[in-house]
Amino acid sequence: MARPITMRRSLVISFVLVVCALSLVLLGATFFTTRSExxxxxxxxxxxxxxxxxxxxxxxxxxxxxxxxxxxxWRTKANCSTDADLQAIFDTLVTASPQIAAVRIExxxxxxxxxxxxxxxxxxxxxxxxxxxxLGMSAYTPVALPSGTSALVAVDVxxxxxxxxxMAYDVTPRTRVITMYRQRGAAIDGKGGVYxxxxxxREERFEDPAQRQQALLRLVRDIDLPYVTDALAAYRARxxxxxxxxxxxxxxxxxWWAGFREYALDKDIHMADAVFVPEQDLLGETxxxxxxxxxxxxxxxxxxxxxxxxxxRRAGRPIEALVSETDRIRRGDFSPGTPIDTPIDEVRRLAxxxxxxxxxxxxLTRMEYAMGVARNVQQxxxxxxMPLLPGYALxxxxxxxxxxxxxxxxxxxxxxxxxxxxxxxxxxxxDVAVLLLADATGHGIGPALSVSQxxxxxxxxxxxxxDLTGVVRExxxxxxxxxxxxxxxxxWFGILDPSRHTLTxxxxxxxxxxxxxxxxxxxxxxxxxxxxxGLMDIRVDAPxxxxxxxxxxxxxxxxxxxxxxxxxxxLYGEERxxxxxxxxxxxxxxxxxxxxxxxxxxFTQGAPPDDDRTGxxxxxxxxx
Numbered sequence: 217m218a219r220p221i222t223m224r225r226s227l228v229i230s231f232v233l234v235v236c237a238l239s240l241v242l243l244g245a246t247f248f249t250t251r252s253e254x255x256x257x258x259x260x261x262x263x264x265x266x267x268x269x270x271x272x273x274x275x276x277x278x279x280x281x282x283x284x285x286x287x288x289x290w291r292t293k294a295n296c297s298t299d300a301d302l303q304a305i306f307d308t309l310v311t312a313s314p315q316i317a318a319v320r321i322e323x324x325x326x327x328x329x330x331x332x333x334x335x336x337x338x339x340x341x342x343x344x345x346x347x348x349x350x351l352g353m354s355a356y357t358p359v360a361l362p363s364g365t366s367a368l369v370a371v372d373v374x375x376x377x378x379x380x381x382x383m384a385y386d387v388t389p390r391t392r393v394i395t396m397y398r399q400r401g402a403a404i405d406g407k408g409g410v411y412x413x414x415x416x417x418r419e420e421r422f423e424d425p426a427q428r429q430q431a432l433l434r435l436v437r438d439i440d441l442p443y444v445t446d447a448l449a450a451y452r453a454r455x456x457x458x459x460x461x462x463x464x465x466x467x468x469x470x471x472w473w474a475g476f477r478e479y480a481l482d483k484d485i486h487m488a489d490a491v492f493v494p495e496q497d498l499l500g501e502t503x504x505x506x507x508x509x510x511x512x513x514x515x516x517x518x519x520x521x522x523x524x525x526x527x528x529r530r531a532g533r534p535i536e537a538l539v540s541e542t543d544r545i546r547r548g549d550f551s552p553g554t555p556i557d558t559p560i561d562e563v564r565r566l567a568x569x570x571x572x573x574x575x576x577x578x579x580l581t582r583m584e585y586a587m588g589v590a591r592n593v594q595q596x597x598x599x600x601x602m603p604l605l606p607g608y609a610l611x612x613x614x615x616x617x618x619x620x621x622x623x624x625x626x627x628x629x630x631x632x633x634x635x636x637x638x639x640x641x642x643x644x645x646x647d648v649a650v651l652l653l654a655d656a657t658g659h660g661i662g663p664a665l666s667v668s669q670x671x672x673x674x675x676x677x678x679x680x681x682x683d684l685t686g687v688v689r690e691x692x693x694x695x696x697x698x699x700x701x702x703x704x705x706x707x708w709f710g711i712l713d714p715s716r717h718t719l720t721x722x723x724x725x726x727x728x729x730x731x732x733x734x735x736x737x738x739x740x741x742x743x744x745x746x747x748x749x750g751l752m753d754i755r756v757d758a759p760x761x762x763x764x765x766x767x768x769x770x771x772x773x774x775x776x777x778x779x780x781x782x783x784x785x786x787l788y789g790e791e792r793x794x795x796x797x798x799x800x801x802x803x804x805x806x807x808x809x810x811x812x813x814x815x816x817x818x819f820t821q822g823a824p825p826d827d828d829r830t831g832x833x834x835x836x837x838x839x840x
Contacts, residue, residue, distance in 0.1 A: 255473070257498045258462045262475030262491045265393060269489040270477065272381055273395075276315050277481065280371050281337045283313070284357035299361050306369070317345055317352060317372040324358065324366050332358055335482040342375060342397060342414050342433055351375045351414065351432045353485075378415035379432070383422060388497035392417035394444060396436060396488045411436045411448070411488060443467040443492050447474040471495040597668055603629020603646040605714040609837050610649060611805035614830040615776075615813065622656040622663025623774050623830035626671050628678055639681055650678050651710040653726065653832050655774045657703055666705055669698065670749070674709070684711055685756040688722050688746075695750035704748040708772050712834060718761035719770055719834065724749045726772070728790055732797055734767025739794055764836040769808070771797065776829035780816045788819050805833035 299321065306319035331338055338356045345352040352374045359369045382393040395415025412433050422428045431439045436448070450465035451474070463474045473495060478488040541553045558564050602610045612625040629646030632639050654670045656663035670691055677687040688709060695705060706725035713720070723729060725748030731740040742762070746754045764770065773793070780788045793812065800811055809831050816829065 254495050254498045255462065255464075258473035258493055258495070261388075261391070261493060261498070262462050262473065265391075265491045266475055266477045266489055269381070269393065269395070269491075270479070272378075273479075273487065273489070276377060277373070279313060279315065280355050280373050283316075283319075284337045284355055284369055284371060299363050302362060315373060315377070317374050320370040320372070321359075321361070322356075322368045322370050324368055337482065339481040339485045341399060341485060342412070344433075345372055345374060350429065351379075375414050379422075379428065382415040383418045388493060390494045390497050392419075392443065392492040394436075394441075394490050394492075396490070398486050398488065399484055413439065414487075415489075417441065417444075417492075443472055444490070447472065447476075447490070447492060450474075451476055473498070597624065597626075597671055599625075599627050599643070601643040602627055603642060603649050604644055605629075605646055605649055605712065607717075607836060608649075608712065608714050609805050609835045610651075610712075610833070611809055612651075612653070612830070612832040613809055613813075614828065615825065616664075616828050617776070617825045621828040621830075622667060623776070623828035624652070624654050624664075624667035624671050625830050625832050626650075626652040626674065627832070628652075628675065630678060636681060639679075641675070641678065648714070649712040650674070651712065651772075651832055651834070652707065653772045653774065653830060654705055654707040655726065655828070655830065656705045666695070666699065666703070670695070670705060670707060684709060684720060684722055684759070688724065688749075688754065688756045692724070692749045692754045696752075699750040704750040706744075706748045708832075710770075710772075710834075713761075716761075717764050717836065719764060720759060720761040722746075722756065722759050724754065728778075730769075730771040730773075730790075730794065730797065731762065732769040732771065732801060733765070734769075734801060735765060737798065737801075739797075764834070766836055767801065768836050769797065769801065769805075770834040772832045773812075774828060774830040776825060776827035777812060777816055777831065779827060780820050780825065780829075782819055783821055783823070788816055792819070805835050809833055 303319075303321055306321075336357055340354045340356075342351055342353050344350065352372055355371045355373065356368045359367060361367050378395050382395055393415070394413065394417045396411040397414055398410045398412070412435055413431060414433070416422045416428060416431055422431060436444050446467035447463065447465050450463055454463060463476070465472055465474060471494075473493045475491045476488060477490075478486055480486050541556075544553065556564075598614060599612065602612075610627050612627055614621060614623050614625055616623070628650040629642045629644070630639050630648050630650060631642045631645070632647045652671060652674050654667045656666040673691045673694060674687060677690065682690070691707075699705075704725070708721065708723045708726040708729065710719055710721040712718075721729075721742065723742065723744040724746045725744050727742070727744050729742040731742060732738075733740060745759060746756070762770070771793075777793060778788060778790055782788075792815070796811060796815055797808065800808055803811065812831065813829065
C-alpha cells in the first residue's frame with residue numbers, strides 16, 4: 217500500500233499552481249490594466265471635450281457681452297444725436313455678427329436698477345425667439361439714450377448653434393454631449409429635475425427638426441435620456457465631496473463615464489455642459505486583450521478539471537462507497553459492510569469512524585425500540601375512561617419529560633358487592649372511586665418501573681378490598697425492600713364516596729394539594745400526612761375525610777407544574793395555579809387540566825418540560 221497522505225495536502229499540491237496562475241492573470245490583467253486604462257482615457261476625452269465646449273461658449277457669448285459693455289461708448293463715438301441713430305448702429309452690428317439675431321432698445325422697466333449692481337450684463341432664461349431664429353436668449357445692459365432718457369439695450373442671441381455643436385460630436389460611436397441651463401436657487405434633485413436642455417445630444421430621433429424643436433427647453437427627465445438622469449443622480453451624490461475626476465456610473469446595464477462643468481452667465485442664469493462616454497467605447501483594442509484573458513481563464517479551468525478528475529479517481533471511489541454504506545444504514549440495515557481501502561489518510565479515518573457509528577447506531581436503535589416498548593406499556597397503564605360517579609366529574613393526565621416518565625396516576629371505579637371479596641372494578645357506573653398520583657425521583661425507565669409497581673400494588677389491594685391505611689403500609693414496606701438507596705416515591709391516595717360526598721385521602725410526601733371552595737371562592741391546602749414512600753417506616757393513622765360541596769374542586773398536581781421555569785428561571789409557582797383555577801372554576805376537570813398545561817407551556821415559552829407533569833382533578837358538579 218502506498219504511503220498515506222492527507223487529503224488537504226493532496227488538494228493543495230494539485231490546485232495551488234492553477235489557482236495562482238488564474239489569480240495573477242485575472243487580477244493583473246483585468247483590474248490593473250483594463251479598468252485603469254478605461255478611466256485614464258475617459259478623463260482625457262471628457263476633459264478635452266469640456267474645454268472645446270467651453271471655448272465654443274465663450275466664442276458665442278462673449279462678443280455679445282462686449283457689444284453691450286460698450287453700448288454707451290458707441291453713442292458718443294458715433295455722435296448719435298437721436299435714438300434712431302443709435303438703433304441704426306445696432307442694426308449694423310446685427311448684420312456683422314452672425315451670433316446676434318437682433319438688437320433692441322427697450323424701456324428700463326424690464327429690470328430694476330439694482331439688478332445690474334453685480335452684473336453689468338443680465339441674461340434671460342432661454343426662450344423661443346420671434347421669427348425663424350428658434351431657441352435663443354437675450355442679454356440686457358442699461359444705457360443713456362441721446363434723448364436723455366435711460367433705457368435697456370437688448371441683444372437676442374440664437375442658441376441653435378449649440379445643438380449643432382453637441383449633435384456633431386462623434387469621437388466614439390456612442391459618446392454624447394449635452395448643454396443645459398438652470399436658474400439660481402434651483403436645487404439639483406438627482407434626476408435632472410431643474411435642468412432644461414438647450415443643446416441636444418446626438419440621437420437619431422433628434423435629426424427630425426420637429427422632434428428637436430419639441431425637446432428643447434424641456435426638463436432632462438422628461439425627454440427620455442436615461443444615461444443623463446442616471447449620471448445626474450451620481451453627480452448629486454458626489455457633490456458633497458467635489459472632484460475633478462471623471463464620474464463613473466451605471467446605466468442600461470453597463471458602465472459609463474461622465475464629466476460636468478457648470479458656469480454662470482450672470483447671478484441668476486447658470487449653464488452646464490456634460491459629456492457621457494460608455495466604457496465599452498473606450499476599451500477599443502483592450503477588448504481583444506479581454507479575449508486573451510478569457511482564453512487564459514479557459515485553459516486554467518481546463519487544467520483544473522483535469523486535476524479534479526485525477527483526484528476523483530483517488531478520493532471519489534472510497535467516498536462513494538461510504539455514501540452507499542450510509543444509505544444502507546439509513547434504511548435500517550446495520551449488518552457489517554465491505555471494508556474500504558484508500559491511501560488518503562482522512563478518508564481512511566472517516567471509514568473507521570463510519571464503522572464505529574454503525575455499531576453505535578445499532579445499539580441506539582435497539583435501545584430506542586426498547587424505550588418505545590416501555591412507553592407503550594406505561595401509556596397503557598393510564599386510564600382510558602373515567603368511571604362514572606353521580607354528581608362528580610373526574611379527570612387525570614400525565615405528560616412525561618422523556619419517552620417514559622417517573623409519574624403515574626390512576627382512577628379506579630369500584631362497584632361494591634353485598635358480600636366481601638366480590639367488589640368489581642369498572643370503567644362505567646361506580647359506587648366509589650380509588651385514586652392515585654405518584655411521583656418517583658427522576659424520570660426515565662427506572663422511575664417509570666417504580667411508579668408502575670405502586671399502581672399495580674394499589675390495584676391488587678383494591679381487588680383484595682384492603683383499607684386505605686393497610687394499602688399505604690404494605691406499599692411502603694415493599695418499596696423499602698425494592699428501591700435503591702436514596703430513591704423514594706411521593707404518592708397521594710384517595711377514596712371518593714359520592715353517596716356521602718366525602719374524599720378520604722392520604723399523602724406520602726405529595727403536595728401541595730389544593731381544595732377550591734366554590735361557595736367562598738377560596739382555597740384550602742392539604743399537607744402531607746407522612747414522608748415519601750420507600751424511605752422509612754410510616755405510621756398510618758386513619759385520615760379524616762374531606763367533605764366536598766357543589767362546585768368544589770380537589771386538585772392534585774405533581775411538581776412539574778409548580779416548578780416549571782421561564783427562560784429567566786422564574787418558577788410558575790402555586791400562586792399562578794390558584795389564579796388560573798379561580799378564573800376557570802366553572803370548567804370541567806378535563807378543560808381545567810388542559811388550561812393548566814397550556815398556561816405552563818406559555819410561561820416556559822414552549823421549552824421542553826424539565827419534569828413530568830401529572831395531575832388529577834375531582835369536581836362536585838351537582839347536588840345528589
